[in-house]
Amino acid sequence: MNDTDYSEHMEEDPAHITAAEVFVDVCADIEKNASRNIEACIGKHINRCCDEVCRVSKAFANSSCKAGCSFCCTLYVDVFSGEANLIAANMKAMPNKDFEAVRQRIQQNSELENNGIDEYIKRKTKCAFLADTKKCMIYKCRPLACRLYNSLNVKKCMLGVGNPDAGIPRSMELIGIRNILSEATGLLYGHFGIDATMTSLHRGVLAALNRNEGR
Ligand code: SF4
Numbered sequence: 102m103n104d105t106d107y108s109e110h111m112e113e114d115p116a117h118i119t120a121a122e123v124f125v126d127v128c129a130d131i132e133k134n135a136s137r138n139i140e141a142c143i144g145k146h147i148n149r150c151c152d153e154v155c156r157v158s159k160a161f162a163n164s165s166c167k168a169g170c171s172f173c174c175t176l177y178v179d180v181f182s183g184e185a186n187l188i189a190a191n192m193k194a195m196p197n198k199d200f201e202a203v204r205q206r207i208q209q210n211s212e213l214e215n216n217g218i219d220e221y222i223k224r225k226t227k228c229a230f231l232a233d234t235k236k237c238m239i240y241k242c243r244p245l246a247c248r249l250y251n252s253l254n255v256k257k258c259m260l261g262v263g264n265p266d267a268g269i270p271r272s273m274e275l276i277g278i279r280n281i282l283s284e285a286t287g288l289l290y291g292h293f294g295i296d297a298t299m300t301s302l303h304r305g306v307l308a309a310l311n312r313n314e315g316r
């Protein structure tokens with residue numbers, strides 16, 4: 102992947118970035134390197150763009166989020182199928198024991214996701230990728246929804262575990278940026294003829310794992 106500089110579009114305010122600008126930058130890079138896996142390439146670009154937004158955004162600096170804080174990892178997460186494919190591909194690097202344990206948790210959680218968002222949250226189900234150390238096992242390729250999730254009040258997050266109506270106070274700027282990057286992702290998938298439907302995290306990754314042969 103080249104080093105497309107998204108920050109040039111952000112000026113001093115990351116909210117200046119637009120879906121059209123991200124779309125144009127990623128298209129230009131993919132067209133220069135047509136032999137690569139386009140879906141993986143889009144996912145990596147969007148993730149990198151997101152990280153750049155987080156780096157420069159004052160909104161993130163003002164949030165209560167810290168490494169190892171994981172009350173939010175009991176929420177219902179939506180992903181593009183391309184994100185799920187990228188996560189499934191990255192799982193191949195896990196040691197066998199971890200891979201099998203995570204796969205089993207994905208299977209269990211995907212069944213719970215079938216009951217809908219509220220029921221899933223009420224069960225206080227930990228994400229299949231949350232390690233006992235409270236760290237995300239797929240941190241580098243975690244979905245956009247996780248990358249830009251944030252809270253202005255960690256106590257609300259704590260009280261919100263199991264409560265779908267908790268109303269976590271969040272930065273409107275980061276919600277806006279998530280919408281822009283989701284829109285850019287949808288545009289890119291559509292442009293390159295890739296399925297742009299969204300699904301729940303565990304069901305999406307399980308489907309991707311089942312499509313792969315073995316590991
Ligand atoms: S969203 Fe809430 S639970 Fe998640 S890291 Fe931020 S403060 Fe912690």
Ligand code: SF4
Nearest residue numbers: 174228230231237247
């Ligand atoms: S993918 Fe990672 S960050 Fe997202 S909910 Fe799961 S453990 Fe948390």
